[in-house]
Amino acid sequence: MPDKYQFVIQEEKGRIDKVLATKIPSLSRSRIQELVQDKNILVNSRAVKTSYKVQKNDLISVNVPKLKPLAVVPEDIPLDIIYEDQDVIVVNKPQGMVVHPAAGHPDHTLVNALLFHTKNLAESPEGFRPGIVHRIDKDTSGLLMVAKNAFARESLETQLAQKTNKRLYLAIVHGNFSEKSGTIEAPIGRDHYNRKKMAVVENGKDAVTHFTVLEQFPKYSLIKCQLETGRTHQIRVHLAYIGHPVAGDPLYGPHHTLNGNGQFLHAQVLGFEQPHSGKWLEFEAQPPQIFLQQLTDLREKSD
Numbered sequence: 001m002p003d004k005y006q007f008v009i010q011e012e013k014g015r016i017d018k019v020l021a022t023k024i025p026s027l028s029r030s031r032i033q034e035l036v037q038d039k040n041i042l043v044n045s046r047a048v049k050t051s052y053k054v055q056k057n058d059l060i061s062v063n064v065p066k067l068k069p070l071a072v073v074p075e076d077i078p079l080d081i082i083y084e085d086q087d088v089i090v091v092n093k094p095q096g097m098v099v100h101p102a103a104g105h106p107d108h109t110l111v112n113a114l115l116f117h118t119k120n121l122a123e124s125p126e127g128f129r130p131g132i133v134h135r136i137d138k139d140t141s142g143l144l145m146v147a148k149n150a151f152a153r154e155s156l157e158t159q160l161a162q163k164t165n166k167r168l169y170l171a172i173v174h175g176n177f178s179e180k181s182g183t184i185e186a187p188i189g190r191d192h193y194n195r196k197k198m199a200v201v202e203n204g205k206d207a208v209t210h211f212t213v214l215e216q217f218p219k220y221s222l223i224k225c226q227l228e229t230g231r232t233h234q235i236r237v238h239l240a241y242i243g244h245p246v247a248g249d250p251l252y253g254p255h256h257t258l259n260g261n262g263q264f265l266h267a268q269v270l271g272f273e274q275p276h277s278g279k280w281l282e283f284e285a286q287p288p289q290i291f292l293q294q295l296t297d298l299r300e301k302s303d
Contacts, residue, residue, distance in 0.1 A: 005062040009054045016041070016052045020062065027064070028195045035064065072101055072128050077113035082283050087152035087275045088145055089114070089131070092285040095141040095261050100129035105138075114146060121146070122153035133157050134230055139250075139262025141288050142169070143270035155275035160230060166271030169225040169235055170214075170287055172264035172294060173244040174254065176221055181212045184238040188231040197251055198233045200241045207231045209238045217298040220247060220258070224268075235265060247294075260290055 005024060012019045017032040020041070024032075032041070039047040040063040043054070054060070080092040091110065098105040101112070114121060114131055121131035131146040133156045145165075147153035159165045189204030191197040208228035215222040221244070225235050236252045239245055245253035249263040258264060271282035286292070 003062075003064040003066075005060075005064075007060045007062075009056055009058040009060065011056075012054055014053060015050070016043070016048065016054055016060070017050055019054050020060070024062065030195050035062065040065065071106075072111060072115065072130070073107070074116035075107065075112035076116050077108065079110075079113050079117055080285075081117070082143065082285060083281065085274070087148055088156070088272075088281075089118070089148065090270060090281075090283050091144050091146060093136060093141060093144055093267075095139055095288055095290070098138045099135040099144070100132050102128075110144070118148070120148045122149050134160055136267050137233065137236075137263075137265075140169075140265045140267065141291070142267025143283055143285050144267070145270060145272060147275075152275040156272060159272050163228055164273070166269060166282065167227045167230075167267065168269035169227070170266045170268045170291070171223050171225055171235065171239065172247045172258065172291070172298075173221050173223055173239055174219065174247060174257070175244045176216045176219075177213045177223075177244070179213070181210070182242075184209045184211070184242055186238060186241055188234060188237055198231070198237050200237060205229075205231055207234050207238065209235055211239075215295075215299075217302045220298055222295065222298075236263060258294055260294065264291055264294060266291055 007023055016036065017029045020032050021027065021029045033050045035041045036050045042061045043052065043058050081089060082092055083090040093110055098109045101107065101109050111129060111132065124130050124132065133145065133147050133153055136142060136144060145156055147156050185208045186200040187204030188198050188207040189201040191199040206229060210226040210228065212224045213221055214224055227234065236246050236249055240252040246263040246265050247258040248260040266287040269284050271280065274281055
C-alpha cells in the first residue's frame with residue numbers, strides 16, 4: 001500500500017518541495033518534486049507545479065507509491081575488460097554508463113553487463129550492486145575493480161578503507177594554476193540547497209584529493225588527481241571548491257565550457273593487492289577519444 005499524508009499549512013512559507021521536505025524527512029526534495037510532477041501531491045485537491053509557494057490554510061495531500069524493487073537482469077552489453085582472475089575483474093567503464101541500477105536507471109548498467117559476462121559476482125547487501133566495491137560517476141570514464149566472491153569483496157573494501165590502493169584520475173579543468181601541485185582537504189556532504197549535489201560542508205565526511213598540474217592551456221589545464229578518500233563526486237566537488245571546476249561538468253561547472261558528453265574526468269590508473277596472493281596489481285587505461293581530441297585541440301590553440 002502507498003503511504004499517504006495530509007497537512008494543513010499554518011505558518012510555513014516557501015516552495016512546496018522545501019516545506020514538505022521538513023514535514024516528511026524520509027522524502028528528499030528531488031523525490032517530492034517527482035511526486036508533484038506525477039500529480040501525487042495535490043493542494044486543495046488540485047495539481048500544482050513544483051515552484052508552487054504554499055499559502056495559509058492550504059490542504060496538502062501526499063500519496064507516495066511504493067517503489068518497485070529493482071530486478072537486476074543480465075544484459076548482453078560489450079565490456080572492456082582489462083584484467084580478470086578468480087577473484088577480481090578490472091573493467092574500463094565507458095563514459096555515459098551508470099555503474100549499478102537505481103530508481104532512475106533500472107537497466108543498461110555496468111552491473112547488468114557484468115552479470116551477462118559471469119555468474120560469479122560477490123553478493124551485495126542491497127542486492128542490486130553485486131561485485132561493486134567502489135563506483136565512478138555515469139559521465140566519468142575509466143577503471144573499476146569488481147569483486148567476484150565474498151573474500152575478494154572484503155579484501156578490496158578493506159584496501160579502500162585503509163587507503164592502500166591506488167586511484168589516479170586525469171581531468172581537464174577550468175583556469176590555470178600558479179602552483180605545480182597541491183592537496184585539497186575539505187569535508188564533503190550533501191548540499192543543503194540541492195540534494196542532487198554534494199558540497200564542502202562543515203559537518204561533512206573527511207575528504208582529501210591530491211593534484212598535480214601536467215599541462216596548461218589558455219583558460220584550461222590538464223591535471224592528475226590522486227584520491228586519498230572516496231566520497232561521492234569528490235574530485236568534481238573539490239576542484240569546483242578551489243575555483244577550477246572540471247570542464248564539461250553539468251552539475252558543478254559553468255555553462256560556458258568545453259563541448260563533450262559530460263565532465264572531462266577519467267580514472268586512468270588503478271592499483272591494488274590481489275585478494276588471495278597479495279601481489280600488487282596495477283593497470284592503466286587511456287582516456288576516451290573525445291578526451292584525447294579535446295587535448296589535441298587545446299594544444300593546437302596554444303601554439
